[in-house]
Amino acid sequence: MKRQTWQRAAVREALTAREGFVSAQDLHTALKAGGSPIGLATVYRALADLAVDGDADSLQSSDGENLYRACISQGHHHHLICRSCGRTVEIEADAIEQWAAQVAAANGFREPRHIVDVFGTCASC
């Protein structure tokens, strides 16, 4: 079973305080700047756990970094992300879900999963 530590709480809180997607390293830097003595490896582990439990969304940036964001809606959803400021809008689109399932089935593919993210420049940028 998972133990409750102040480190995990701190990571969860720091992540929630952020608007858009953050890297593990950035979050660690922010925590240290706030006076926390938390270790980098711990931040990585906590973020991975949050993502697995569905409490955080994760995606890979174009240069291969893993980015995380506190989840707002609980269910399956996608993102519209500002490539400049990182501001993120959560999107639900049944049409996409159905399309993905249908396309997979039509080609004989089982257990379909999909990656759908939209990037753009937001109104304030």
Add this chain to the structure above:
Amino acid sequence: MKRQTWQRAAVREALTAREGFVSAQDLHTALKAGGSPIGLATVYRALADLAVDGDADSLQSSDGENLYRACISQGHHHHLICRSCGRTVEIEADAIEQWAAQVAAANGFREPRHIVDVFGTCASC
């Protein structure tokens, strides 16, 4: 202007000979195994060029590797990829293109780009 070298030709050929997506390292290993003295850095550079020129598709695997594949259809398209054998089907879906553009516009996002890939297990796996 781009120069024509046997190295680039070899990379292009090796990539075309493959069915699904390959990593730069795998392709390099295959080339070496075939007797070619080509360097790893050159394979990376050639693949990046192919992707830029639209002659190869590229995507990031879940563990952060860049994968490449010889392009069949020329225009913008997406992929249905077998998570087991790598077999890939190219997909064109105007509905998705329109949906992405519309979702971006509705939220005030300009210059939308999107990532859409479907993974599954193909019929033969």
Add this chain to the structure above:
DNA sequence: GCGATTTTGACAATCGTTCTCAGATAGCCC
């Protein structure tokens, strides 16, 4: 063939991430 310019490749450097492992700690039983 010549020369300017580009490309190559061995190797080092980078950088995000994971591993290691000894010490700290949460949760549980008494």
Add this chain to the structure above:
DNA sequence: GGGCTATCTGAGAACGATTGTCAAAATCGC
């Protein structure tokens, strides 16, 4: 509270994909 034990933590090393370096080699226009 005190003690026990499995889990968690963190400093640093290790790792692995990718990129940078730079001298030597190759291309292409002349």
